[in-house]
Amino acid sequence: MPSEFTGKHVTVAGLGVSGVPAAKVLHGLGAHVTVVNDGDDERARAQAVELEALGVTVRLGDGDTLPEGTELIVTAPGWKPTKPLFTAAGQAGVPVWGDVELAWRLRGLDGRKPAPWLAVTGTNGKTTTVQMLASILKAAGLRTAAVGNIGVSLLDAVTGEQEYDVLAVELSSYQLHWAPSLRAHSAAVLNLAPDHLDWHGSMEAYAADKGRIYEGNQVACVYNVDATDKPSTEDLVRAADVEEGCRAIGFTLGTPGPSQLGVVEGLLVDRAFVEDRQKNAQELAEVSDVDPPAPHNIANALAAAGLARAFGVSAAAVRDGLRAFTPDAHRIAHVADVDGVAYVDDSKATNTHATEASLAAYESIVWIAGGLAKGATFDELVTGAAKRLRGAVLIGADRALIREALARHAPEVPVVDLDRTDTGAMLQAVQEARRLARPGDTVLLAPACASMDMFTNYNQRGDAFAQAVRELGA
Template identity: 60%
Template sequence: MVVAGLGVSGTAAARALARRGEHVVVLESADGERQRAAAADLASLGVEVRFGEQDELPEGASLVVVSPGWRPDHPLAAAAHRAGVEVIGEVELAWRLRDDARGAPWLAITGTNGKTTAVRMLTAMLTAAGHRAAAVGNVGDPIVTAVTREGAAREGVAGEGAAEPYDVLAVELSSFQLHWSKSLAPLAAVVLNVAPDHIDWHGSFEEYAAAKARIYPGAQTVIYNADDEGSAALAAPYGRRVGFTLGVPRPGQLGVVEDLLVDRAFTADPVHEAAELAGLADVRPFAPHNVANALAAAALARAYGVPPEAVRRGLAEFVPDPHRIAHVATVGAVDYVDDSKATNPHAAAASLAAYRSIVWIAGGLLKGAEVDDLVRQAAPRLRGAVLLGADRERVREALARHAPDVPVVDVPGQETGIMDRVVTEAAALASPGDTVLLAPAGASLDMFTSYGARGEAFAAAVRRLAQR
């Protein structure tokens, strides 16, 4: 069997297959210290690692397991298709390796934005209900690692598994992972939202949406965002559907009534009965899109049988990940908020909608996405904009078209140290009561190693501003 890529998921897949007695060849284009160390570790299991560009299928290959980042048009994938060799991803491999009769059920989450927040909220709810749960997939451990440990725990294999088998897995799935998946059948699944993203990888928005849709066919319960046209459309063909909405829920939905999150889907009589799950004050950090994340997580938890009181406890115990609408400081009656995780226009739109008067810090790699709709919707809230990164000119052009009266400062350069100037320029545009919001609408890799590094640079610059 062939594993393409020696990253986290590829290494986990190779290890799992080797421990099942398969002859495994790993293909890795990069030849660095980390890759060599991983290869040495796998060699003890009999895994062969071949370094360098690998466009040809190794002789005798019966299956190719690709890492999520491998594009559909990669020559190796094309060679496998020509040879009639199946190509799957690590997620699909994990599903096939699980014990159908005794394996922990999956509660699966995908969407353009909010996946990690929702999966961590879900895990907190499951844990609050007393279940042994883990967040896996695009967050936490690779799924194949969790499945391997969980199976070993059930078999009592010393040193191989968790102390006890998992009851349930909260699974975050990216469009890349879903593209290479075929037979997933989670207990319940949700598409949080659908908006253009990763068009450069998938080739078109239609292909991106089709990848997201792969989460639904095998799901026992299909959960969708009734306020999101894309999510609702993907769920429409299926029977057992549960919606969630920021409005008052109809029977078969979860939603908001005054200041409460309520369930009219998983009660004994959804037509006449609603279950109170939590209050809006229990959602942290509070923002409309985070309420939607909480409702999606609650729907998945309720599908698994979690009682209402555990939903509330889970939200109370949930700790948000960094760089997601995180308040950094208040300087001169101006709030500074880090939402560096807003790496696409859809995420930035949700972030901008949470504040009334904004100096917006934007730019980065747009990955083929358009920003006109984002700027048009946000224009009434904008008091100024500071632009950085590779695609800042496209953001500036959209601002000129849809918010011509908003003052814009362009900060050129690719060095990470320019964040001090970015924050200084934003502070000069802000008035008391405004929010300076880092919600870039683009990826960070043009200037930073990650969105986290971008957020840390922003927060450090804000702290330096406060000390002046």
């Protein structure tokens, strides 16, 4: 069956997680597809062989040159807007889409009714919130999946045989940058903190790309009432051009006002999707239904609940979905108690914003931190956490930056600086943390840094921490 892509010359920028499926889908729709890729390694060559067997042209080691005759570019989300390929496309009037934009435009192409999207972005907490949302939607009996920057690929979700009632969609700032026509049923921005500024160029540009998620929302723009960053998530809602009748719905860890969800006496409550919201509130769940019940995770649960309620989900399904949800590994995960001390793995806290939330969850902490700072500074983080710190154990290539911030803002906190970057350093770090800790304390791995100086990824770092803790208790 002919489509708008039949006979169209489309360049796919980048192989990998999004590029290969995009090339296959476009080829299947009758497009003339050329894939360009910066790298020319063994993996890229294997992918090229697979695509060339289908009739797709692949150019390895040349991701900057615009192929002659290109009418559309579909790019991997991580490719920077400043890349020469996109400069040439702009000069030639060639539109650039990301895989999210492609998926959005392919909805309903097979004649099925397109599933609405409930979309989530933010600097931290996106994956957990989308997984919570999917769990709630499933508890309501809806056919759904967690998709996008997580789980099932969006292209597979919109072109596969599985039919969905609604999709829970995680979107990164990169993906939103390249998705100009996306219009979600409802969307949430969880928080904003400086991140990926080398890609976006400025905090303002980063926030603007996050704010794209609200454009054209139909029912609800869910925002963080407690956010103090500027621009705030509420500022992004105010700037968005939404459909008539779309509402601004806040979530807060405090008592909610009308059109908000919040917390009252250990309960998650809704004053947004109830009759007479000036006077009434609906109990959704208990704080103890959220795993783990750390403040930032309760905020995630409220955001997920807000999106689900915007879709008409019952309060009982919100409760049941939260109870059924199990967080991914390495996200503020309790590993063990040893001699009255709790050991918690939050290796996923790879930036200062995530680590700030993690540190706020505990009263007395021996903090294991360090790795690749990615240009981050730590003064504000240390200032906010100083009163909670029993001690700190520092590892990794950029640990000196954290040590210096501790010296400036928490000089009374004992610091162990481990001058090693081998993977075995984690065992020593845990042993040193045990020496500093007292019964009732929490030894918290919340590195505030990336892991690649010592480990393959944050998963391996978290696994090393958990193994070291198990050796303590052996």
